[in-house]
Amino acid sequence: MDGGANERSPAIRIEGLTKRYGEGPTAVDALKCVDMVVYPGEVVGLIGPSGSGKSTLLKCLGAVIEPTAGRMVLGGETIFDDGWKIHDLRALRRDRIGFIFQAPYLIPFLNAIDNVALLPMLAGKSNSESRQRAGELLMALDVGHRGEAQVAELSGGEQQRVSIARALANKPPIILADEPTAPLDGQRALTVVRILNQLAREYDTAIIVVTHDEKIIPTFKRIYHIRDGRTVEETGEGREVGV
Amino acid sequence: MINLASRDIANGLGRYLLTSLGLGLLIGVTLSMAGIYRGMVEDAKVLLHSSNADIWVVQQHTLGPFAESSTLHDDVYRGLRGLPGVATTGNVTFLTMQVKRGRDDVRVMISGFEPGRPGEPTLLVAGRPLTHLHYEAIADVMTGFKVGDRVRVRRNEYTVVGLTRRMVSTSGDPMLFIPLKDAQEAQFLKDNEAIRNDRNRLAANSAFNRPGVPGLLAAVEANQFSNHNVNAVLVQVQPGWDPRVVADNIKRWKYLQAYTSGDMEEILIAKLIATSARQIAVFLMILALVTAAIVALIIYTMTLAKIKEIAVLKLIGTRNTTIAGMILQEALGLGVIGFVMGKLVATLWGPYFPKYVLLLNTDAVLGFFAVMMICALASILGIRAALRVDPAEAIGG
Numbered sequence: 001m002d003g004g005a006n007e008r009s010p011a012i013r014i015e016g017l018t019k020r021y022g023e024g025p026t027a028v029d030a031l032k033c034v035d036m037v038v039y040p041g042e043v044v045g046l047i048g049p050s051g052s053g054k055s056t057l058l059k060c061l062g063a064v065i066e067p068t069a070g071r072m073v074l075g076g077e078t079i080f081d082d083g084w085k086i087h088d089l090r091a092l093r094r095d096r097i098g099f100i101f102q103a104p105y106l107i108p109f110l111n112a113i114d115n116v117a118l119l120p121m122l123a124g125k126s127n128s129e130s131r132q133r134a135g136e137l138l139m140a141l142d143v144g145h146r147g148e149a150q151v152a153e154l155s156g157g158e159q160q161r162v163s164i165a166r167a168l169a170n171k172p173p174i175i176l177a178d179e180p181t182a183p184l185d186g187q188r189a190l191t192v193v194r195i196l197n198q199l200a201r202e203y204d205t206a207i208i209v210v211t212h213d214e215k216i217i218p219t220f221k222r223i224y225h226i227r228d229g230r231t232v233e234e235t236g237e238g239r240e241v242g243v
Numbered sequence: 244m245i246n247l248a249s250r251d252i253a254n255g256l257g258r259y260l261l262t263s264l265g266l267g268l269l270i271g272v273t274l275s276m277a278g279i280y281r282g283m284v285e286d287a288k289v290l291l292h293s294s295n296a297d298i299w300v301v302q303q304h305t306l307g308p309f310a311e312s313s314t315l316h317d318d319v320y321r322g323l324r325g326l327p328g329v330a331t332t333g334n335v336t337f338l339t340m341q342v343k344r345g346r347d348d349v350r351v352m353i354s355g356f357e358p359g360r361p362g363e364p365t366l367l368v369a370g371r372p373l374t375h376l377h378y379e380a381i382a383d384v385m386t387g388f389k390v391g392d393r394v395r396v397r398r399n400e401y402t403v404v405g406l407t408r409r410m411v412s413t414s415g416d417p418m419l420f421i422p423l424k425d426a427q428e429a430q431f432l433k434d435n436e437a438i439r440n441d442r443n444r445l446a447a448n449s450a451f452n453r454p455g456v457p458g459l460l461a462a463v464e465a466n467q468f469s470n471h472n473v474n475a476v477l478v479q480v481q482p483g484w485d486p487r488v489v490a491d492n493i494k495r496w497k498y499l500q501a502y503t504s505g506d507m508e509e510i511l512i513a514k515l516i517a518t519s520a521r522q523i524a525v526f527l528m529i530l531a532l533v534t535a536a537i538v539a540l541i542i543y544t545m546t547l548a549k550i551k552e553i554a555v556l557k558l559i560g561t562r563n564t565t566i567a568g569m570i571l572q573e574a575l576g577l578g579v580i581g582f583v584m585g586k587l588v589a590t591l592w593g594p595y596f597p598k599y600v601l602l603l604n605t606d607a608v609l610g611f612f613a614v615m616m617i618c619a620l621a622s623i624l625g626i627r628a629a630l631r632v633d634p635a636e637a638i639g640g
Contacts, residue, residue, distance in 0.1 A: 055638060064558065064635045065635060090562070091560060093559065094559060094561075095560070099638075101555075101637060101638070105552070107247075107555065108552065114245055114250070121244050122560055150254070
């Protein structure tokens with residue numbers, strides 16, 4: 001683990017997170033006492049075979065589904081605690097969690113700048129303030145000149161950059177990236193990883209990247225393997241250190 | 244805040260407008276049906292209003308002359324003129340028949356009237372009133388006749404000397420006005436073979452052809468082959484008199500049926516066109532249901548096409564009300580554009596209907612609110628589908 005990161009309070013911490021689907025003898029534990037800690041400015045990989053529980057963990061981290069048991073603390077605030085949850089998960093997702101998807105999933109009827117500005121607007125920011133923030137992010141991601149373009153007019157790479165800008169729009173402490181490089185070739189995939197690392201440092205944001213992509217796995221300083229609903233942490237070059 | 248509905252519409256404007264056009268045609272049909280009903284009511288009333296009669300006197304125990312047949316002697320008016328409150332009277336007859344216009348047949352209602360008396364068409368758009376007691380006619384423009392045209396009714400030819408507009412029978416046939424005497428003849432005139440046959444029958448009847456009474460057969464023939472009947476007597480009351488009171492007097496003292504113009508309107512609308520009106524009302528309801536079903540399906544399909552985007556919107560924290568508002572606004576927008584197009588096409592194709600189509604502004608306003616209501620209700624299906632979308636669908640796996 002990165003020693004420097006340990007000295008700071010974590011962006012997100014989960015302890016004993018369990019997710020059970022169904023009840024009785026047919027119940028399935030998708031997650032079994034998962035622990036995870038991610039610090040601000042870190043880009044952490046989450047890898048594992050199909051059906052291992054990656055998506056379930058991502059949905060729990062994204063406050064899209066509620067864990068059955070365990071604790072999740074986001075930026076010092078407890079979100080879930082053994083069945084208890086904070087009141088407004090929708091506002092939590094809007095203000096404190098950024099999402100990057102396998103496909104960009106931009107809103108096709110909005111142009112690039114409005115796709116990004118929509119989040120601050122939803123959070124109550126003024127139109128001008130939201131557009132200014134969106135413009136800055138698009139500039140930072142080298143797509144500032146495409147702000148007025150409709151989604152259909154953007155290339156795949158440009159769309160992915162706009163979706164990254166959208167994830168950063170409300171300055172969330174954590175970003176969840178679900179297979180962000182899956183549709184990209186090797187060079188472009190590495191470019192996206194470089195951008196994510198740069199943004200994590202620049203905006204002090206924790207980024208969790210769910211991936212199968214062998215090309216980008218070596219770029220992570222820390223990786224969480226998930227197998228049969230349990231996580232195993234690796235640091236550096238495949239050294240197993242944890243749970 | 245960005246208006247998501249307007250952006251979505253603008254993004255697929257062509258498809259949205261085409262969908263609205265389809266809906267507009269359906270709304271146009273609905274508005275036209277309402278217009279056809281209004282036209283029927285208007286057609287039923289136009290002859291009443293143009294006759295300038297305060298009271299319609301008809302055969303006792305009948306709803307004549309339009310809803311039921313009515314026959315009165317043409318001298319009944321003499322007794323009516325002596326009643327208190329009666330200012331003037333006019334005999335009228337009505338007869339529906341086909342007349343020739345060039346090679347075409349035109350279905351008309353022939354009205355016989357006495358010039359200068361109630362029942363005479365007062366508003367002419369061309370030509371002049373009748374100045375002769377025979378063989379002149381006033382036709383409605385809808386018949387296609389022009390001033391100076393010749394029109395054959397039974398055995399006689401008439402010269403069209405004047406034209407009216409929007410003078411139609413209760414069933415929408417254009418009117419042809421001719422002098423009363425000619426109309427009486429036309430109404431009861433038999434063909435030559437029938438007359439010859441009847442004469443032979445009378446001559447063979449010993450009761451009418453007695454050797455000792457030489458003038459009897461001629462008198463019976465004269466009575467049988469002439470007509471002194473009319474269908475109604477129109478009465479105008481003196482200023483200050485209540486038509487209801489005068490009508491009650493006529494009923495009491497003359498053993499006739501007398502309807503005020505309000506009564507006649509009621510008979511025509513409530514009895515004569517009631518079945519047609521119900522028919523149209525049922526059809527209108529079916530059209531409203533079809534419109535609602537189509538709007539609901541359109542909105543539902545449009546929503547299903549955006550499921551992934553809706554999942555993403557929910558995942559990034561968009562309120563359900565914002566998403567529901569987007570769908571509702573799109574449904575209402577569809578309704579607004581559809582209504583405007585529907586009103587436009589109904590107005591454009593209205594004049595091409597063979598019968599009068601009356602598009603009232605009040606109906607249009609009511610129709611607009613009905614369309615908005617239907618669209619709002621129809622959007623519930625789409626909103627329900629959108630609210631059921633799980634934000635987790637945006638995340639793979």
